[in-house]
Amino acid sequence: MLRGKTVVLGVTGGIACYKAASLASALVKQHANVQVIMTENATKFLSPMLFEELTGNRTLTDTFDRNSGLRVSHIAVAEQADFLLIAPATANIISKLAHGLADDMVSTTALACTCPKAVAPAMNTHMYENPVTQDNLDILRRYGWEVVEPASGRLACGAVGKGKLPEPEVLLEVCLHALSHEKDMEGKRVLVTAGPTQEALDPVRYLTNHSSGKMGYAIAKAAAARGADVTLVSGPTQLPVPGYVTFMPIRSAEDMYQAVVSRSEQSDIIIKAAAVADYRPTQIADNKIKKSDADLSIPLERTRDILAYLGQHKRPGQFLCGFSMETEHMVENSRKKLEKKHLDLIAANNVKEKGAGFAVDTNVLTLISPTQCKELPLLTKDDAAHALLDTILELSK
Numbered sequence: 001m002l003r004g005k006t007v008v009l010g011v012t013g014g015i016a017c018y019k020a021a022s023l024a025s026a027l028v029k030q031h032a033n034v035q036v037i038m039t040e041n042a043t044k045f046l047s048p049m050l051f052e053e054l055t056g057n058r059t060l061t062d063t064f065d066r067n068s069g070l071r072v073s074h075i076a077v078a079e080q081a082d083f084l085l086i087a088p089a090t091a092n093i094i095s096k097l098a099h100g101l102a103d104d105m106v107s108t109t110a111l112a113c114t115c116p117k118a119v120a121p122a123m124n125t126h127m128y129e130n131p132v133t134q135d136n137l138d139i140l141r142r143y144g145w146e147v148v149e150p151a152s153g154r155l156a157c158g159a160v161g162k163g164k165l166p167e168p169e170v171l172l173e174v175c176l177h178a179l180s181h182e183k184d185m186e187g188k189r190v191l192v193t194a195g196p197t198q199e200a201l202d203p204v205r206y207l208t209n210h211s212s213g214k215m216g217y218a219i220a221k222a223a224a225a226r227g228a229d230v231t232l233v234s235g236p237t238q239l240p241v242p243g244y245v246t247f248m249p250i251r252s253a254e255d256m257y258q259a260v261v262s263r264s265e266q267s268d269i270i271i272k273a274a275a276v277a278d279y280r281p282t283q284i285a286d287n288k289i290k291k292s293d294a295d296l297s298i299p300l301e302r303t304r305d306i307l308a309y310l311g312q313h314k315r316p317g318q319f320l321c322g323f324s325m326e327t328e329h330m331v332e333n334s335r336k337k338l339e340k341k342h343l344d345l346i347a348a349n350n351v352k353e354k355g356a357g358f359a360v361d362t363n364v365l366t367l368i369s370p371t372q373c374k375e376l377p378l379l380t381k382d383d384a385a386h387a388l389l390d391t392i393l394e395l396s397k
């Protein structure tokens with residue numbers, strides 16, 4: 001995924017240095033060219049040799065080293081960099097970066113880097129929460145740095161609180177987010193709904209459907225990778241919450257409706273990929289019901305039609321995309337839905353087609369707009385999500 005990209009990994013003097021080694025290894029597995037730069041203090045925690053063995057590149061620790069093989073090494077490294085991540089970032093380096101100091105390999109290189117940059121602070125909770133550190137992080141944000149939120153838990157110093165370096169997988173996600181896709185959706189606010197809804201019949205049972213949420217999550221991840229500001233409203237699924245999205249978990253159709261209504265006005269693109277349960281009981285059976293007493297005669301009523309609401313309240317310039325699941329007359333039925341609900345695009349699934357529909361990792365979509373009908377081949381849901389977003393960007397030009 002990162003072939004042809006150079007990640008400059010800055011390592012500074014904290015105990016969490018050891019996680020930087022796993023991160024370097026994970027980046028190499030993604031085919032990135034990884035150039036590690038360290039402060040002198042970081043070398044007291046971990047040997048530069050470890051990173052050299054992991055990355056195949058000489059680890060640079062001293063701007064004045066005449067044997068680095070590079071002319072003016074900090075400038076050469078800065079020019080190569082597609083992304084700079086400083087992890088762990090000490091309170092000291094954060095302070096230096098915020099004020100433009102350049103007196104070690106990491107701070108000097110960072111000052112010369114024009115690529116996207118991120119710091120992952122890791123330190124004792126009191127050091128992290130100190131207003132000086134918080135002000136310095138705000139300064140870095142203002143200068144365009146991404147600040148990776150530290151995790152909470154038991155710290156190496158014995159204290160419990162915020163300040164832990166996130167796990168290497170999370171840091172890898174930061175690099176992938178920065179590098180894996182062109183940011184052609186920057187500035188767009190995207191609202192995605194995903195997963196099933198659950199309608200309680202009684203305190204034990206509920207009505208639902210087979211939606212796994214995979215398609216909606218793939219769309220949310222793809223839009224976030226392309227730089228969009230994404231809100232994901234999701235029913236219960238087994239999927240991990242994607243990074244770089246605002247996550248709104250819900251359970252019932254009514255919850256989803258309320259969440260969507262609260263966000264729809266400020267969204268530029270709305271994609272409804274959720275499979276809302278069509279019916280719910282008019283009243284929930286009381287608590288005393290025994291598991292064997294499934295009362296299938298409970299009267300049902302239709303749940304809210306969220307897509308119809310969105311179509312009726314679409315503001316000028318807003319783009320609305322729905323999904324349809326059809327077992328027959330897919331194009332005709334989907335086109336009717338497109339018109340009736342005032343959609344700009346409908347992604348039609350033929351559930352009878354092999355590799356399409358719920359739970360699987362692939363999909364076969366037909367994208368229908370008022371002016372075109374485009375059949376996509378069998379694609380992974382990730383690729384189908386990007387193809388859908390390409391079409392949305394094309395149509396909303």
Ligand SMILES: Cc1cc2nc3c(=O)[nH]c(=O)nc-3n(C[C@H](O)[C@H](O)[C@H](O)COP(=O)(O)O)c2cc1C
Binds near residue numbers: 013041089122124
């Ligand atoms: C055992 C030990 C652990 C340390 N852990 C951290 C840490 O996790 N975060 C931090 O900001 N500073 C930590 N420090 C303090 C830094 O090492 C110190 O501020 C140093 O000047 C940082 O240098 P650098 O930013 O050039 O790497 C630690 C110091 C010691 C001795």
